[in-house]
Amino acid sequence: TAGWFQISHGDVTDDIRAVQTGTLTDELPLIADQSGEATGYILTTIYGNHKPWPVILNMEGEVLWCHKLLEKRELYTSRVWLSADKQSVYYNVFYIQGSSSGGFEGVVKVSIDGSDVETISIPEGHHDFWLHDDGTVAVIRYDWRKVTDVLIAGDDLVLVSPDGTERVLWSTWDSFTFSLETSSKPLWTLANQIEFDASDNTYWLSLRNLGLLVQIDASSGALIQSVGAEGDLVPTDIFAGQHGLEVNGDSIL
Secondary structure, three states: OEEEEOOEEOOEEOOOEEEEOOOOOOOOOOOOOOOOOOOOEEEEEEEEOOEEEEEEEEOOOOEEEEOOOOOOOOOEOOOEEEOOOOOEEEEEEEOOOOHHHOOOOEEEEEEOOOOOEEEEEOOOEEEEEEEOOOOOEEEEEEEEEEEOOEEEEEEEEEEEOOOOOEEEEEEHHHOOOOOOOOOOOOEOOOEEEEEEEOOOOEEEEEEHHHOEEEEEEOOOOOEEEEEEOOOOEOOOOOOOOOOOOOEEOOEEO
16 A cells, blocks of 8 residues: 655654555454543554564554564564664564574664564563663673583673664673573573663563572673562562563562
8 A cells, every 4th residue: 555654753753755665464463442532652562373473563563664674483582673764664583492493583673664574683682671862772692601511591682783783781691600400401590571771771581480680781791780589688578580670760560
């Protein structure tokens, strides 16, 4: 279908652009209208026919935009970002058990009109990434090491710049000690979410299998503090198996 679209954000409105769309897939599930009085759009991931889809929904639950890179059912997509210029969508593609499953893992950048698709290969990347305004992505990546002939996966926090340069900022192996007797195997720490706090230039990571939230200095990679049962700060009610966090001012949800 031929048409046009215009992107607005606050007081800024983009030029009108022509677009030629394809036909929406019938693999996506129907979503009930939950909008009430809400307005706007939702950028998220959903699963249709056991395949991951980054989508843009209106508040009535209608799919207005979607993209599919690969057909494989074992792939996951868990985070979607709109670029700072509002012209492209970024989303991750990964295997839960790491790239030993074979195939592409990393971040996909696709223009809103679908004409440009770029892939950022990040083998062993998984679960989450953070997109900075300059196009740098901070990615959680499995860090496999052999412990007494057993392959164990910790986690790296890796920064990938727009030119493809990689920098390992921090690794769980540098701050925690693995035990063959008591630690989870083979996915030892299983980081599953990353949040960037611009107010103090730090990253927060959720380490699911350690029951910890850790704060990392974004410049030096130093571990600042950990929160959880075995951490520096112990909450009144200990959490475990957490799958997310949100930095909310001086608090963490």
